[in-house]
Amino acid sequence: MAVYTHLGAEDLAELIAHYDVGDLVSAKGIAEGVSNSNWLIETTRSRYILTMYERRIELGDLPYFLGLLDHLSAKGCPVPRTIHDRSGAAFRMESGKAVALIEFLPGVSPTHPTPDQARSVGKVLAQLHIASQDFTLNRANTMGFADNLAVLEQCGEGGLASIHPDLPAMIAPARAAAAIDLADLPQANIHADLFPDNVLMLGDKVTGLIDFYFACTGAMALDLATTHAAWCFAGDGGYRENVGSALMAGYESARQLEPRERDLLAEIAKGVALRFVTSRAEDWLDTPDDALVTRKDPMQFAKRWQFYNQHGNSVFR
Ligand SMILES: Nc1ncnc2c1ncn2[C@@H]1O[C@H](COP(=O)(O)OP(=O)(O)OP(=O)(O)O)[C@@H](O)[C@H]1O
Ligand SMILES: N[C@@H](CCO)C(=O)O
Structure with a gap:
């Protein structure tokens, strides 16, 4: 499982309100992954992935990781864009942990690649x-x-x-x-x-x-x-x-x-x-x-x- 931190409906709605992405419609915890907590967020405008950084990740590295996503997606690489909050920040602190909202991309991971x-x-x-x-x-x-x-x-x-x-x-x-x-x-x-x-x-x-x-x-x-x-x-x-x-x-x-x-x-x-x-x-x-x-x-x-x-x-x- 990969939702280590419980965020209630009110917490999530309040968090999403910091971004210009429409209103929260639904939020589902994602089971895959082991390092971080991830939610699939649906708003009145689109779908997003909300990640809460739980372990192994140094706060000081987040500008590099999230900035690289923005750099690559601006150049047309198939990577998710970071959604910045209304103040322009790529990540925010929530319950003492860093969270970031990124673009949801379609597709599935191959299990037996051709x-x-x-x-x-x-x-x-x-x-x-x-x-x-x-x-x-x-x-x-x-x-x-x-x-x-x-x-x-x-x-x-x-x-x-x-x-x-x-x-x-x-x-x-x-x-x-x-x-x-x-x-x-x-x-x-x-x-x-x-x-x-x-x-x-x-x-x-x-x-x-x-x-x-x-x-x-x-x-x-x-x-x-x-x-x-x-x-x-x-x-x-x-x-x-x-x-x-x-x-x-x-x-x-x-x-x-x-x-x-x-x-x-x-x-x-x-x-x-x-x-x-x-x-x-x-x-x-x-x-x-x-x-x-x-x-x-x-x-x-x-x-x-x-x-x-x-x-x-x-x-x-
Ligand atoms: N931008 C995205 N668009 C669509 N789905 C995504 C996106 N980012 C993550 N996911 C989904 O969330 C799952 C977990 O994401 P991710 O692999 O980043 O988690 P993690 O906990 O950091 O993983 P790991 O433990 O493998 O390092 C993925 O398997 C995928 O299903
Ligand atoms: N992808 C790695 C885990 C992350 O380092 C593995 O399969 O061991």
Whole structure:
């Protein structure tokens, strides 16, 4: 479930009255997502998503996240606009927590993406990279390869082994990934978590990229490798070659990779796999056994690390 805070009808109506969006007609809590509380808001004028930021998000990062949405949507990327309140503010404080109202976009997240859907997502990702380069704010990646190593070391071999006996073996490759320098690769403001559940689609058309709360200034190749690792594997862990090549072709139809990016892609994809091993392992150890939230399996990405390690750059040709 993802409504952590109860907001009554009066609270919501009073909140919505701060925006020039018509009168509140209905508000429904949204079950998907685990980080924040989200409501689907309907007013006499349109539909919106109201998000209350519950955890993990620093208040100081909100101008970056919400400003990036406005920057990208003004350039025609399929991302939701932030609705500013009557005083022009992109977010407000409600019951001590930050809230923002964003545009509702149609579409559903694919559960078993087709090659054509992957091609569309690849192209939109490249367009986002081109459009985000002149966004004037910056945010450092807080889930970089060196950060992952520190978190895995903090989980410790014992902690990792309590999740799965093969997980402690991921510390050594995380040390190797921490030494990779991405700073010399072409940079942009990147999504950094573009899993299928963060993409809304109607058929093969991308109607929305959402959940920009890991967005940061970083290497475009890191974003492409993240999207590859998130989209191109079946539920049983098998690599879906046709989805992978469509994603790459879609990306390069809008932005050609430089040779130095292509040469590093497999190493970056291994680092990316470790980033999700890390955040999932950390969440696993932080989540009580009886919590209602379903924990995501870090081993899924340990297997993807093995895949990229075994096949190297041949995956991306
Ligand atoms: N702009 C939007 N238009 C339409 N639906 C949206 C929009 N933003 C969010 N949603 C819906 O709300 C759900 C939760 O949103 P989101 O993934 O941002 O939540 P979250 O709690 O931050 O997620 P996570 O825990 O995955 O980080 C999405 O799965 C989607 O169904
Ligand atoms: N998309 C991530 C969660 C956010 O980092 C995962 O599937 O592990």
